[in-house]
Every structure is written in structure tokens, then in C-alpha cells.
Amino acid sequence: MAERHLEIEQKYDARADFVLPELGGLPGAATAGEPETFTLHATYFDTADLRLAAHGITLRRRRGGSDSGWHLKMPAGPDSKQELRAPLGRPGAVPARLAALVAAYTRGEPLRPVATLETRRTVVRLFGGGGALRAEVADDLVTGQDVRDAADAPAQRWREIEVELGDGTPELLKAAGKRLRKAGARRTKASSKLGRLLGDAIVPSxxxxxxxxxxxxxxxxxxxxxxxxxxxxxxxxxxxxxxxxxxxxxxxxxxxxxxxxxxxxxxxxxxxxxxxxxxxxxxxxxxxxxxxxxxxxxxxxxxxxxxxxxxxxxxxxxxxxxxxxxxxxxxxxxxxxxxxxxxxxxxxxxxxxxxxxxxxxxxPLASAAGRKARKELPELVTRSWDRMARAYASIALAEDAEVARHETRKAAKRARYAAELAMPVLGVAAKRVAKDAKRIQEVLGGYQDGVIAMEHLKAAAARARNTSEAFDLGLLYGWERCEAETARDRLSVTWSQTLGPSF
Structure with a gap:
């Protein structure tokens, strides 16, 4: 299993003559440690057409520093990435677990080296009370090379500053950024070193x-x-x-x-x-x-x-x-x-x-696709609602009411999704239809969940290890049966409270 870590950081561009400011006394981080310097060697892997980079994903094998190994980073929100790590292993063999996690993007295309980066990193750690690590500020001198072609591109060199939170707060991240900008650094536009290196070669799919x-x-x-x-x-x-x-x-x-x-x-x-x-x-x-x-x-x-x-x-x-x-x-x-x-x-x-x-x-648009949405969508949403209404009416007459309830639940989902689709165009009217359909779906879902739970408990009781376990399973079975029947009996009341489409 790959090790997981949520990385929250901000990156800044810095000139060659930039001087890292004093970083002590920031919110929650009273002291700054002594600088430590490392040399990091990283090889980045991607498909030939850079599918991972196009989605903001990076996969690298890095040596040096305190976290040598394979690192997979995927976007997780503003200034944050989900990072998964695996041991170094062999240089060209991407760990199967990490390769699987990006398979929806690679879709069978091989992962190969696309860039190398050598980084001279100077780290200043920021500590709070009791020596807790609040954040790390990394001053990086980077040499990067595009290795996708046989004739390697010329090396690029730049300097950047990274501020990565430990157990610090967003206020600390903001304050550190303010101090760096005041000293002359500027927020970088690239989301990663690889993105900066390959630039225009990375295009959305x-x-x-x-x-x-x-x-x-x-x-x-x-x-x-x-x-x-x-x-x-x-x-x-x-x-x-x-x-x-x-x-x-x-x-x-x-x-x-x-x-x-x-x-x-x-x-x-x-x-x-x-x-x-x-x-x-x-x-x-x-x-x-x-x-x-x-x-x-x-x-x-x-x-x-x-x-x-x-x-x-x-x-x-x-x-x-x-x-x-x-x-x-x-x-x-x-x-x-x-x-x-x-x-x-x-x-x-x-x-x-x-x-x-x-x-x-x-x-694959058909003729109806070109019609005005405000005119066409009400009819299509109403059609889905009417299908649900017919399914609901069939429950009382059905030979197998269980099957009829199941079909009504499926029809309710379809009516709900049809109305959700129309909400940006039809607004409140479609939102109300979606809400009503969802209520029917949830009542029937509550009943269905109870039935499934009862079936599982019954099977578990047949394998009970002792009478005490069988008794407990019986109590749970009775609980589930009561809740399922309550949901079933609530259906007619819930239906009576729905209004149906009125576009």
C-alpha cells in the first residue's frame, strides 16, 4: 500500500540575488531552525503526450533528502495535492500501485521518463510550541531538462521558494507568503516544477x-x-x-x-x-x-x-x-x-x-438538440415524472409489489436526474421537481436498505457461532424490519405531498 500525505503548499519565483527573509515570529511558528541543504535528483514519468501533466498530476522517482522514493501527486484543492509515496525500487519500473492510480488517464499508454530535475535545496523549518513542526520553507535552485526526445533539450535553470505546511494553519501559510513577497518573491504561475519546465508542451486533453x-x-x-x-x-x-x-x-x-x-x-x-x-x-x-x-x-x-x-x-x-x-x-x-x-x-x-x-x-446530437431549452426541457422532465407516477400507481395492482416498488425507485431516480439537468435553465421549477423525486427515491431507498439488511442478517444468523450471537442478530433483524415497514408505509404520505411538474 502506498503511503499517503496531503501536501499543502505555495510556490514563489525568486531572482538569483533574492535573500530569504527572517522567518521567525510568524503566526503559530515562533522559531525558525538552522538552514539545511540537500541535493535532490528526480526523474519525472508521463505518457508521450503528457496526459498526467495535462491534469495537474506528477509522477517522479527522486533520490536525496529525507523522502527518497516514488512520489505521485494529484490535485486535491486550492494549494493542496494528495501525495502518495512508494519505495525507490528499480529506476525505470513505476510501482504498480501508483501506475494503477493514474490508469484512468494513461489508459494503457506506457509511462516513460519525460524530464529530469536536479535541485539544490536549502530548508528552513518553522517550529511552534513544544518543537512541533509547523511548516517548511524550501529555497530551491533548480536545473531541469526535457528528455522526451532523443536529442535532449538544453537545460533550464531557475530559483523558486516553496512553503509547505506541517501542522500549521492557513494563517501561517498566508503570513509566510506575505513576508516572502515583501522581500521580492512572486507567486509562481506554474503548479509544479515539471509544469514550469515543459510549459507550452503541456496542453489540456x-x-x-x-x-x-x-x-x-x-x-x-x-x-x-x-x-x-x-x-x-x-x-x-x-x-x-x-x-x-x-x-x-x-x-x-x-x-x-x-x-x-x-x-x-x-x-x-x-x-x-x-x-x-x-x-x-x-x-x-x-x-x-x-x-x-x-x-x-x-x-x-x-x-x-x-x-x-x-x-x-x-x-x-x-x-x-x-x-x-x-x-x-x-x-x-x-x-x-x-x-x-x-x-x-x-x-x-x-x-x-x-x-x-x-x-x-x-x-451525437439529434434534431431535438437544436430546439430552445426553455421550451423543450419542461416536456422531457414531465415525461420522466409521468413515468414515475405510472410506476407508483402500479404498486397497488402489482402481483409482486416488491418488484413494483423497485421499478418505482428507479423511475424516481430518473425523474430526479432529468430535473437536475434542467435546473440551470428552468431554475426553481426544476429544482422543486428534483426535490420531490428525491423524496420518493429516499423513502423507497430506506425500505430497500432495510430489506437488504434483513436478508444479510438472516444469512448471518444461519452461520451464528453461538446462541448469544444468534439472539443479537435476531434483535437487529427486528429493528431493520420495523424501519423497513415504517418507510414502506410512509410512501403514500410522501407521494401525497409532492406537487409534480408545473412549468
Whole structure:
């Protein structure tokens, strides 16, 4: 398992004659240690077309200093990156764990050396009370070389200052930056040394540009008066956002970060639902083949998510105790994560990501896509709501009410997502429809979660190790049954409180 670390830092350009100012007495960091100097040698790896760098990701093997090894850095927010580390190993062999975490970007393309950096680093550590490390200020003299071509490019040299937080506060980061700027340093525009070295060679991918263009077209049409938004604008902006969530969520899901699998799974469901609810807007020839592949990916993610929900549900019920049968469930979850990671290495998965990118870059728009969104979207949202209403009405007449409830829940999700898509154009009216559909979905979801929990508890009881464990499982079963029936009985009341579309 790779070591993880959240890196929060700011970078500054500095002239050759820049003098590092006195850094003691900053907020929470009363003292500054003596300067220490290291020489760092780093080789950066990427695909031939710099796919990682285009997404702000860096992968390097570095020797020297206190953290020699492989470092993978991925954006995690303003001034912050998630850093994952692995031992040095062999020079040209990227650790499999790190390579897997960027597979959604590389998609089978080999990782190879693209640049080397040699850094003469002088570090000043800032300490708080009790000797706690609040931050490090690194004064770097950098020599970098682009090694992508056989004839290596000439070396580039520059100086930069990095301020990285330890357990210090954002106020410390801000104050250190202010002192550096007063001494003559300036915030750098590059997010990394590699970005500075390769510069214009790093360009956004076609998929990233297409996603940004979809959003920009809709925003311009709505906010800037550049013509009315079309239905195609609204649909493609929504799909582009969901495709971005899938790609960006991939590494987090592989790492098992909190709620990451859930967010990725919901994005997949939203894409699949949109392709169904907005069929008049998109050509079937391109969208229909995506349906089975999206369903497959949702199921792969769903196995992990369902076990995760069960485990957290039972942990809450038990108030912190962990009986053996709950350990069994945790082991099942870990096994499901292994299957998930294996599935996310398959060519089938990369082919799906490629097709989703193509869907955004080359939209298969049908005739309805060119119609005014304010006129067309109400009809399409209402159509999804009516489908949900028919499913709900069928529950009372169905031979198998369980199946009818399940179909109603799926229809509620589709109605919700259809309304969410329309919200940027239709505003409050669509937001209310989405909220009503979500309420129906959640009531039915509460019932379904209880049923699934009951089934698991029943199976666990059949394997009970003793009468005490069987008794506890029986109590939990009764609890889940009560909550499931309460949710089921609340459905009609919740439905009566919904208003339905009124565009």
C-alpha cells in the first residue's frame, strides 16, 4: 500500500540575488531552525503526450533528502495535492500501485521518463510550541531538462521558494507568503516544477477541452445573452460534468477514500439515466451501446458500495462493538474492493472511458438538440415524472409489489436526474421537481436498505457461532424490519405531498 500525505503548499519565483527573509515570529511558528541543504535528483514519468501533466498530476522517482522514493501527486484543492509515496525500487519500473492510480488517464499508454530535475535545496523549518513542526520553507535552485526526445533539450535553470505546511494553519501559510513577497518573491504561475519546465508542451486533453466547452456554451447562453440555450447545450453540459466526475473519481475509488465509490457510481447512473430520459436529443446509434457498459460499471461499483453501506449501518446500530459476523462483512467488502480494482484495469473499462470522452467531444446530437431549452426541457422532465407516477400507481395492482416498488425507485431516480439537468435553465421549477423525486427515491431507498439488511442478517444468523450471537442478530433483524415497514408505509404520505411538474 502506498503511503499517503496531503501536501499543502505555495510556490514563489525568486531572482538569483533574492535573500530569504527572517522567518521567525510568524503566526503559530515562533522559531525558525538552522538552514539545511540537500541535493535532490528526480526523474519525472508521463505518457508521450503528457496526459498526467495535462491534469495537474506528477509522477517522479527522486533520490536525496529525507523522502527518497516514488512520489505521485494529484490535485486535491486550492494549494493542496494528495501525495502518495512508494519505495525507490528499480529506476525505470513505476510501482504498480501508483501506475494503477493514474490508469484512468494513461489508459494503457506506457509511462516513460519525460524530464529530469536536479535541485539544490536549502530548508528552513518553522517550529511552534513544544518543537512541533509547523511548516517548511524550501529555497530551491533548480536545473531541469526535457528528455522526451532523443536529442535532449538544453537545460533550464531557475530559483523558486516553496512553503509547505506541517501542522500549521492557513494563517501561517498566508503570513509566510506575505513576508516572502515583501522581500521580492512572486507567486509562481506554474503548479509544479515539471509544469514550469515543459510549459507550452503541456496542453489540456481533447476530452478536458470538450468538457470545459460544454459548460461554457451553456453558461454563455444563460448568463451572457449570447442567444437562447438549446436543449443540446443543457444535456451536453450535464453529461460533461458527470463524465468528469467519473474520471476524477477513479483514483479516489481505487484508494477507498470516504464516499468515493458512491460518488463515482452516482455519476455513472446519472449518465445512463440521461441517455434514457433524453433520447430525443441524442442519436441512438451512438448512445445505445453505452447502456450495457455503464450498467456493468455501475454493478462493479455497486458491489463495493452496498457492502460499505451495510457495514456502516450495522456499526452505527451496534454502537462501536464489532462481533465476528461484522468482521466477516468487512472481509467481504475488502474482497469486493480487490475485484473493483481488477475491473478498473480491464480494457473494457478503458474503452468505456474513451467512448464517454468521445460522446462529449463529438456529441451525437439529434434534431431535438437544436430546439430552445426553455421550451423543450419542461416536456422531457414531465415525461420522466409521468413515468414515475405510472410506476407508483402500479404498486397497488402489482402481483409482486416488491418488484413494483423497485421499478418505482428507479423511475424516481430518473425523474430526479432529468430535473437536475434542467435546473440551470428552468431554475426553481426544476429544482422543486428534483426535490420531490428525491423524496420518493429516499423513502423507497430506506425500505430497500432495510430489506437488504434483513436478508444479510438472516444469512448471518444461519452461520451464528453461538446462541448469544444468534439472539443479537435476531434483535437487529427486528429493528431493520420495523424501519423497513415504517418507510414502506410512509410512501403514500410522501407521494401525497409532492406537487409534480408545473412549468
Amino acid at each position: 481533447d476530452a478536458a477541452r470538450a468538457r470545459a466547452a460544454c459548460k461554457a456554451r451553456l453558461v454563455a447562453a444563460i448568463d451572457n445573452g449570447k442567444g437562447p440555450a438549446t436543449t443540446g447545450d443543457a444535456v451536453m453540459a450535464y453529461l460533461a460534468a458527470q463524465v468528469g466526475t467519473v474520471t476524477e473519481g477513479d483514483p479516489k475509488a481505487r484508494l477507498g477514500e470516504d464516499d468515493a465509490v458512491h460518488r463515482m457510481r452516482v455519476a455513472v447512473r446519472r449518465i445512463r439515466s440521461t441517455l434514457k430520459a433524453y433520447r430525443p436529443v441524442l442519436e441512438d446509434e451512438r448512445t445505445e451501446p453505452l447502456g450495457p457498459e455503464l450498467k456493468w460499471l455501475a454493478a462493479v461499483l455497486g458491489e463495493v458500495r452496498d457492502l460499505e453501506v451495510l457495514r456502516m449501518r450495522f456499526q452505527e446500530r451496534l454502537g462501536g462493538t464489532t462481533p465476528p459476523w461484522l468482521d466477516d462483512l468487512a472481509r467481504q467488502e475488502r474482497t469486493a474492493y480487490k475485484r473493483l480494482n481488477a475491473s478498473l484495469k480491464e480494457p473494457r473499462y478503458f474503452a468505456l472511458l474513451n467512448e464517454l470522452d468521445r460522446l462529449i467531444a463529438e456529441p
